[in-house]
Amino acid sequence: MSKVSRTVHLALVQMTTPGSISENTSKAIDLVRKAAKAGANIVCLQELFNAPYPCQSEAHERFAWAESIPGPTSEAMSRVAKECSVVVTGSVFERRAQGLYHNTALVFDTDGSQVGFYRKMHIPDDPHYYEKFYFTPGDTGFTVAKTKFGTIGVGVCWDQWYPEAARLFALRGAEILLYPTAIGWLGPDKDSVGKSQHEAWETMMRSHAIANGVYVAAANRVGKEDSIEFWGASFAYDPAGNLLHRASHSQEELVMVRCDLDFIDTQRTYWPFLRDRRIEAYGDITKRWVDS
DSSP, X not given: XXXXXXXXXXXEEEOOOOSOHHHHHHHHHHHHHHHHHTTOSEEEOOTTXXXXXXXXXXXXXXXXXXXXXXSHHHHHHHHHHHHHTOEXXXXXXXXXXXXXXXXXXXXXXXXXXXXXXXXXXXXXXXXXXXXXXXXXXXXXXXXEEEETTEEEEEOXXXXXXXXXXXXXXXXXXXXXXXXEEOOEEEXXXXXXXXXXXXXXXXXXXXXXXXXXXXXXXXXXXXXXXXXEEEEOOOEEEOTTOOEEEEOOSXXXXXXXXXXXXXXXXXXXXXXXXXXXXXXXXXXXXXXXXXXX
């Protein structure tokens, strides 16, 4: 009997968001359709894809951009997943209750059913990234979504810097780690530290792929919004740390990569990091700091 292929095709949507929430949502949905026609099985949209990045200032009126789940944006994601028979994921500005908001990643399977729900755990607070003003830290844990085309873990932007998060997604069975992202340069930083910042971002993500033996990909915003020039450069790495594709820094792009999920087992047998973990020795990892 011939072996059933576990090859899936992943698409990352890198786009600008110049319009209204409804216009940006429609634009993203059309790009999902385009990806599906090109053969994608899984489509990842960028962080907060239906609006300009809201956190460059602390503006109370921007809480009006949030919506309940289910709501217009999540329902549009569900419909296009079913229409195109693809898995769709991305993050939305969730209004959970009065005065309680999250940055929430959703996953919809090929029949339109919601199979993934994750609230961003790590919330930054930096110049023009004032996310703590808007978002409550997540309380879902590092959940994974079992879809028709494999098990995926979806973190959101700042989550991608934490090896603990990537490990926990992998330990729950994630074969592909996806990170909807909004990361870029502030004006004066680009010339002085821009190259090192970008390389650090990609190096961290590549290390998640190698250390966990999984596919890792980021779908980033592109273009200039107020003080941030978003990097674009959406990318994907395989479990051995090989770059599959890196998008442009300046243009909208649909990144398409092939993922052989059987390669995960092969790679993990050659580099058996999960086998050799000394879990009995890691208790201090749950502490804020360890005094010597």
